[in-house]
Amino acid sequence: MGNIESVDGQSDNMKHHIMPLKVPIPDQSELEERFALVLNSMNLPPDKARLLRQYDNDKKWDLICDQERFQVKNPPHAYISKLRGYLDPGVTRKKFRRRVQESTKVLRELEISLRTNHIGWVREFLNDENRGLDILVEYLSFAQCAVMLNFEGLEMGEEISLDKSKSWSRSIEDLHQGSTQPFCNTLVRSARQSVLRYGTAPNSKTIKNSLLVSQKDDVHVCIMCLRAIMNYQYGFNLVMSHAHAVNEIALSLNNRNSRTKALVLELLAAVCLVRGGHEIILSAFDNFKEVCKEKHRFEKLMDYFRVEDGNIDFMVACMQFINIMVHSVEDMNFRVHLQYEFTKLGLDDYLEKSKYTESDKLSVQIQAYLDNVFDVGGLLEDAETKNVALEKVEELEEHLSHETYESTNTQVHTLRRMIKEKDAAFQRSFNIEKRLLEMEQQGTIRLRKQPDGDIAIEPLGGGGGGGGGGGGGGGPGVPLSDFGQNGGFSVGPGGVTGPGGPGGPGSSLPRASEAPPPPPPPPLPPALGTLPCTVIVFHIIVPTPSVLCWLSIHIVLHSRAIRIKKPIKTKFRLPIFNWTALKPNQINGTVFSEIDDERVLEDLDVEKFEELFKTKAQGPVVDLSGPKTKVSQKAINKISLLDANRSKNLAITLRKANKSTEEICKAIQTFDLKALPVDFVECLMRFLPTEAEGKMMRQYERERRPLDALTDEDRFMLFFSKIERLTQRMNIITFVGNFSDNVNMLTPQLNAIIAASASVKSSPKLKRMLEIILALGNYMNSSKRGSVYGFKLQSLDLLLDTKSTDRKMTLLHYIAVVVKEKYPELANFFNELHFVDKAAAVSLENVLLDVRELGKGMDLIRRESSLHDHSVLKGFLQTSDTQLDKLQKDAKTAEEAFNNVVNYFGESSKTTPPSVFFPVFVRFIRAYKDAVEDNEQRKKQEKAMREKLLAQEAKQHDPKVQVVKKRQQQQELISELRKRQAKDHRPVYEGKDGTIEDIITGGLDMQPRW
Template structure:
């Protein structure tokens, strides 16, 4: 039945009875005549001429033949259409020839009618004069153009017969036959390849029937949408222009469009065709050119008048055209505006880059200052501890002395005692040299009580009087000590204890207060955290938290209403992957082999220095060689086998000039004493500044981030609230928890409410907003967490050890080269810098271990890339509330 896919889909949904009816109907349209029968009749019409009655009867029969042919092409199976278009029958050629004859008739009658209309307005004298002339002189320019077509037929009888054909619907029927042919893929391809078919279809626009014109425009639009079809359509309209005598292309098409305003189907088809012709071109300039062609014919003004039409289909096509129109003036203005915006954007980007650079520099300076303050705080805390221990031991030595007796104690005795006490504590506490000298010498100054703003230093220790020094008062206290001997001081606070926050009193043995299980109104889901037992929180932040006090401040009824489901699975821990590039070692080739000599030649050419200058720079430790060249040159250090070959060559007494440039370099290269040590020293000296510059910010980030986390009172309070909620959910089933692992913070997002719309973290954030608004900005107290997350203490510790080994090699080289100014200058400038870097490495390690243990974790199993990202993710999730 040759149905399209959409019709086949509809047909498959029919029942069997309906399908059988369609089959019976199809049987009625069985092939009655073969294609050759129709073609013979059409050819007979083209071959015979005359206007007799018999000929008129044949014309009527040819019109009927075209109707039957169109039905056969449309309804018969595809094999019939393929037979019609076969090379044997050449049905498309016959149909195009017949259409050409029909066009000639229509054009001749149209031209003749136009001339007669003009002659009516002339005078009788002009009319009689025109009868004496030949008809060709009285025709218009249009009729002269079509006379060329008639002469090409070489058959005057065919011209006379076309006058009869023009009175029929042959042109319309021919176009319908071509549409039926173009419905097949093979037929469409033949139409596209035919040299005259599209031209003849385009010339059918001269037909008077609006239905024919609309059908022609639909076929031309279909051709235009196929690859290569747009060019064919434009060539067809160029031919139309020559045949019809147009001044500009598309002139007559626009005349039809403006005059046929009473036929809406034709106007819709014409507007659709214009849309496709103009806007189906990818080249923007060509599209503007086509658009301008129609603008010259008055399309823009006519579309302005058609805005008030009542046809929705026509309005859709008009709007589609207007939406795709290129306004060149507006585009030019947009281009100029774009250029100005681009310039402004470049200025903003440059300004942004400058601000980013300044911000990074400010961050580095701030991180360095914070790190220095943290290191001073650590040193001050150690000095305070030393003062307290010294004071305690002094009171133990003179337990029965009162203030008056203490004044009589010899100064020398106090000096010796202080020196002994100081010496006993040097293994545990590190004090500044100045402080040690003052204590040993017995120089006294008045003891200054420690305060949170200005901690006391060891050099302020007072041994001037013979009285027993009182214990330092509490932070911020300014009262003088009583004259009576004071009681023993309380135990010292933990090292680097953060300021602020409530502390949980503990028993004398350090055990935590027993917690009672919480009975909830509803059955609560379990929060799958990693809880800490009471014996695991000693010395940690959780020993200072009071979650029971938090539960007294918060109404948990709303929490119980929203959370009644079980917790979800734990999140996947994030891991890091390190990839290292492996350097391809060149193959070891002796002096005699070509590959090694070739590689050495390439290496020497890269540096661009003479061999003697290179060897001289290595011998004198000059920093004139690049680091990349030194690393490459290190691969060419002669082996024992190479040295043996060179020695044998020299023993033979052969001149060095016979060797290649690379071989001569190897001879000089091998003569340098301690060659490997020299190259290693040069490489170390060149890499040292960059290595220090890379490692120092990493130590600063660890120190600053650790200090900010440990000293944050707001973070401590938030952990207290989380501990309270966790115990509220779990204590009735699993018992109370005294703390939790930091990885449990990630689980707050997985515990959801009954309606699955809210997480436990977001509920806690809402509680903080209502009850503890001062905690909302807790993340402002946490600094440089993202930078500390990228630091690997193990890696930078190994880097520091490598610098220490390199510095030791450099010192040994200097002992052998006492007169070398380069080594002397390097050691004098960088020894203290390396010592400072080593001290910072140890400080970063101590501070990090302290903060990790403070949160109940282990520094051995929790490196910085695992510890700090927990807080980064927690802050990010809390901000997304």
């Protein structure tokens, strides 16, 4: 394959030679047509081809001429005929020796042609007429035949030589019948292996010829040729589909040359990383095991790894291949299986010895393998420890829940007793107050407030004047209605006292507000008129806020008493539904206090449920080039007080406005947004004058130096800094300009929160769905964990993790079935949940913060408008006040609505914002719809399967039907495999042009992290 760099380089080299007369450029249509043909023949990647298409006509014509002048050295059939000549069994020994002398040279030229010629040449080499791949693979097998024999003879302890004294001329049958020597056994076995590979047994002449070839580099160059072919997508697909190609590449590991072994391992590792290649390589090593008579797969590979410990390049390639072979597998169980194959062959012990090698590349590969090894025993121990810990946590939570319940029950009884005592005290207080009021109305007593705050009861004498004087002297009276209802008191011999007694805890009473003196009392009855003038003092006890708090707790607990749920006994052991349960004291006021899961279990077919889930164990661009030149020319004679970078950026900003300094300053003073766009004001905010810049400008003016001597930027900064309350004005302009956009952005978010909160809280169908989930969860967990009263909403995500015994159905799928069969009215429960998807994307905290910032900005404008008469600001306030008030009300409504719905579902608004709360329902709705669709699909498949079975039984005697049936099953199997392959997310490469070279030259050199 070519590339742009090589094309350009080729053009440059051609310039140094004597060029023939240049042919004139043809018309545009012919030029484009011929250029397209050249691009197709170069087989470039899309990005490089796109770059070449951008060439002008002259470059395109030069490229066309270069390509048309280029002539390939030999056509494909020339190489194929030579390779076939080497494989010709009828050629004489002497003639073969002459031919084979140039075999390596021919193969090297073939490799260069496959690598550098255009794709059309490669396709011609591989087409059905030439069958170049078959010839190349057959020659590779022929070149390895003697290597295999020699290797196996060494393995049996024999030194093999091919002198004439040996019985090479004997046939395979003679050797099989008469010889008992190890060498003969080896030859027979190799011959049988060759029969397994190609179906033909080699004769002695073929083996002798192979020995001559094996002493050269033909195997190595053959592998290079196959690598060049596999670098094209077309060639790669042919090699992968060939019956023997990959097997012969793998068998080349038996070559004596360590460089060839490393090349083979690099190529096989690269194929492993291409989609579908891992399985092909494993199949090749299965064939290797059968041909080489290994007891275990990869046995000889490990032998080579141990023996050639001095060849670092081979060891790196070998370790790299093992890493990719084991750790590029997605299936964890299969990865452990492959890992155990190498452990059984002694890889772990050998790596422990080689871990401290001096080679950095080998050390990296060894460490990568050790880092990715699965310690199954450790994982099992961790899992068991985790299960024990979880059971202990459940026991502690259950124990804590019972203790909390008992403590709460004790507090309830105590509060009931306290309520009764308070009720009695209130009743006594009321009776006494009532009696005192009656006596005061009758004129027998007068109530008077003393200087220390106590209330005095004064019996009146016979004269009304004395009573009035007493009332006047003691100050205005205090009505008992102001304090009688707040405490209790009793009357004793010494007066009226509170329950705490005189001077006790309840003896203090706040001073009441003054009231006009009461009217003169009526005359006292004779019986009371003779009483001495005695002052009776009483004290009132006012309940403290803490007592009132305990009273409210008592009322709630008394009215919401929780019934203890009995454990549910199941026929089979069921899997655990790992939800997060609410504690009994968290149920009050939530949705779970209004639902009854035990009633649901009465409607369901729990036997079917147990059978299913039982466990198996059982803007426009501005051209700045012109102004820059002018500025640089003027800057020579003008003074600049600002920093150079700041002055440059300010100049760019002012140029965008295209207004004079006076116009900009006037617009800022009058808040004229029509003259100054908001985005320009925001850019100008970065150039507010600092204290040091303001001081420099004032100093320049005090020195009465000419303003014309300043640069345009400095002169602007001088006038800019003179504007009163500059920062405040700029903030106001920015706020006014962005106000409408901010309101339009925040209003839909608040509306989404309000609508979603209201719909979720008020949905009766959602409540019924939670009731079903709670019922099934308690049925599954009751025998092991006990029944619960509610669960956290995050438990809805776990419905897909709980699967049936056959792993085909999840708990959510079963709920969808139950809803369809038992509660069809709940099937569209999600239609009641409005705007939850939009509310899930809202950050309520940020929205409320933005609303508060808008309020602060509006306050700033009000103060500015009240201090200085600005018609623009007044007009803005008149039009925007209403919008802001509505926005603030919406924000308050959204916050209250969200807090209510979060509390209603047993969550906390502090830890569960809308971005966490609403996505739970979004995911639940999506998963429920998918489950319904899966159930429908499964039902259709079951129906189709039943129909197929019936049709098969009815037409079992018809062979045509059986053939069609078999074909359909194969198609279904292929589609299922494709579907599973589509779901495989392993980081694998696609078999495209250049993939193999990219993997070998780039992907394999990187440190592996699978």
